[in-house]
Amino acid sequence: MIDNTCSNADRVHDKFKELFGETPRLFRSPGRINLIGEHTDYNQGFVLPASLDKAVFFAITPRTDNRVILHAVDLDETYEFTLDDFSKPEQTWTYYQLGVLDQLQKHGYQLGGFQTAFGGDIPLGAGMSSSAALECCLFFALNELFGLGLDRLTIVKLGQKVENQYVGVQSGIMDQFASVFGKEESVIRLDCRSLEYEYFPFPMHEYLLVLCDTSVKHSLASSEYNTRRQECEKGVSILQKYHPDVQSLRDATPAMVEEHREELGPVVYRRCKYVTEEIERVQVACELLLRGDLAGFGKKMYETHEGLQHEYEVSCEELDFLVDQTRDNPDVLGARMMGGGFGGCTLNLIKNTAVDTFEKQMKAAYQQAFNIELPCYRVRIMDGTAEVHRI
Ligand code: GLA
Numbered sequence: 001m002i003d004n005t006c007s008n009a010d011r012v013h014d015k016f017k018e019l020f021g022e023t024p025r026l027f028r029s030p031g032r033i034n035l036i037g038e039h040t041d042y043n044q045g046f047v048l049p050a051s052l053d054k055a056v057f058f059a060i061t062p063r064t065d066n067r068v069i070l071h072a073v074d075l076d077e078t079y080e081f082t083l084d085d086f087s088k089p090e091q092t093w094t095y096y097q098l099g100v101l102d103q104l105q106k107h108g109y110q111l112g113g114f115q116t117a118f119g120g121d122i123p124l125g126a127g128m129s130s131s132a133a134l135e136c137c138l139f140f141a142l143n144e145l146f147g148l149g150l151d152r153l154t155i156v157k158l159g160q161k162v163e164n165q166y167v168g169v170q171s172g173i174m175d176q177f178a179s180v181f182g183k184e185e186s187v188i189r190l191d192c193r194s195l196e197y198e199y200f201p202f203p204m205h206e207y208l209l210v211l212c213d214t215s216v217k218h219s220l221a222s223s224e225y226n227t228r229r230q231e232c233e234k235g236v237s238i239l240q241k242y243h244p245d246v247q248s249l250r251d252a253t254p255a256m257v258e259e260h261r262e263e264l265g266p267v268v269y270r271r272c273k274y275v276t277e278e279i280e281r282v283q284v285a286c287e288l289l290l291r292g293d294l295a296g297f298g299k300k301m302y303e304t305h306e307g308l309q310h311e312y313e314v315s316c317e318e319l320d321f322l323v324d325q326t327r328d329n330p331d332v333l334g335a336r337m338m339g340g341g342f343g344g345c346t347l348n349l350i351k352n353t354a355v356d357t358f359e360k361q362m363k364a365a366y367q368q369a370f371n372i373e374l375p376c377y378r379v380r381i382m383d384g385t386a387e388v389h390r391i
Contacts (some may be wrong), residue, residue: 008121009057009388015073016059016117024059024117025144029137029385031055031128032178033209033347034338035187035202036297036304037282039312041172043232044193044250045279048286049174050202051182053380056120056133057388058141063113070097073119083113096134099166103158104142111146123375125217127344131167132175135159140180140385152180153195155385169222170229171340182384189286193250200289202381207294207333208355209379210348212362214318215372217343224314225340228271235272238263249275274311278304298334298349302327305336314341318370322346325365331358345377 009026016024030051037047063069066083072093079094086102088095104111118137122130139155142148150158159176163169177190177197186199202209232249239246239256246252249272257264257272264272281300288296305323309315319337323346326332331354338347350358359376366374 008055008119009390012057012073012117012119013059013390015071015119016061016115019071019117020061020069020115022061024061025141026388026390027058027060027137027141027144027385028055028388029133029140029179030182030382031122031130031133032175032182033128033211033379034174034178035209035347036285036300037174037278038304038308038336038338039228039314039340040275040279040282041174041190041192042170042229043172043275043279044248045275046282046286047172047174047190047192048187048200048282049178049182049190050187050379050381051178051384052122052128053382054120054122054128054377055382056118056122056130056137058116058118058137060114060116060141060145062145063115065113067113067115068097068101069115070094071115071117073117083111095167096131096162097138099162100135100138100142100158102166103161104139104148107158109146109148109150111142111148114142114145116141123213123377125343126211126213126215127339128211129175129179129339131163132159133179135162136176136179136385140387144387152385156180170226178384180385182382184383185381187289187381189282193248200286202289203292203294206352208350208352210350210355210358211338211345211377211379212322212348212366213345213375213377214316214322214343214366215375216316216318218316221340221342224342228312228314231268231271232275235264235268235275238268239272250279252276254280270311270313274307278307294349295333298332301334301336301347301349308337308341312341316342318343318366318372319346321369322362322366322374325362326358329354329358 035048143150156176190197254276285300326335331351333349335348363374
């Protein structure tokens with residue numbers, strides 16, 4: 001395990017010992033990137049995510065009563081409650097943990113009280129799915145602690161339900177899947193309809209993936225996300241009248257969308273056009289990856305960004321600026337906004353040797369345009385959710 005992971009694990013572990021005076025079990029769930037296939041998961045399409053070296057850790061022990069003590073190490077805040085009350089408190093950081101317990105209770109799983117300290121280094125609001133990592137890590141830990149018998153896929157599905165039912169975002173399954181099923185140095189092609197998946201090695205010998213973090217998160221992110229989902233459903237209901245087999249946009253094609261353009265209306269048309277094209281784009285991008293054609297893959301990333309910017313309309317000024325900065329740079333093969341949108345990171349595929357200069361130029365340009373410091377993260381792909389055994 002690499003250094004910063006160890007130090008985060010140690011930090012959380014040591015804080016737990018200091019607070020509770022016991023030796024805890026320790027669990028880790030990573031954040032994720034997504035190479036291509038954005039806003040396709042809840043349309044039953046394909047995605048291509050990978051799990052990161054940035055992760056959340058839970059140090060945890062069971063209790064003999066029905067109390068739960070949550071300590072957020074990075075916020076230095078504690079929240080206590082009993083297992084018979086999952087009402088939402090003022091502290092919004094607790095929603096993910098309460099949502100996990102709410103799901104377990106709804107599905108009839110029996111557990112006792114517990115105490116935990118948790119924290120990590122997934123930047124919040126940067127679009128690396130720190131929330132999915134939190135949910136999956138706690139599910140995984142409670143599963144081990146109380147022998148609940150959950151398999152990995154059930155953890156993923158329950159994690160998605162926490163977002164949908166407790167947090168209130170109608171998100172798809174990608175984030176939780178990547179966090180739980182991630183594999184070192186591999187990307188996962190996931191079919192979000194059948195949940196079949198395949199690992200592809202991502203060839204990072206000459207090239208690197210770098211995230212540029214806008215450090216903004218516009219407030220409309222989650223409401224617009226839910227609106228996009230409804231717009232896609234509206235598109236499906238119209239297309240279905242003419243093509244009864246269309247159960248989701250996965251079953252539709254760009255040609256069908258074109259055919260019914262007028263009835264769809266300008267907004268729903270644009271949404272459906274983007275999604276049907278993006279689903280096809282993931283398949284083409286995977287073939288390019290298999291052939292080792294990273295230049296071709298990079299072009300697809302730019303196409304995705306254009307679709308997200310102009311048709312799906314989930315980008316923002318800061319993201320567009322960062323992508324535009326790369327366009328004339330011959331060392332950048334591809335760049336695009338990543339994740340839900342309205343802030344977060346851009347993902348950049350860059351020649352190894354050019355990364356230092358790239359970061360320097362991007363930081364300077366962003367500072368000048370927005371007066372915001374630009375954090376850049378060089379991506380390392382690590383394994384998904386697991387217990388951490390300290391030496
Ligand atoms: C967020 C959601 C995911 C997915 C992406 C967009 O990260 O949580 O389910 O829809 O946005 O691809």
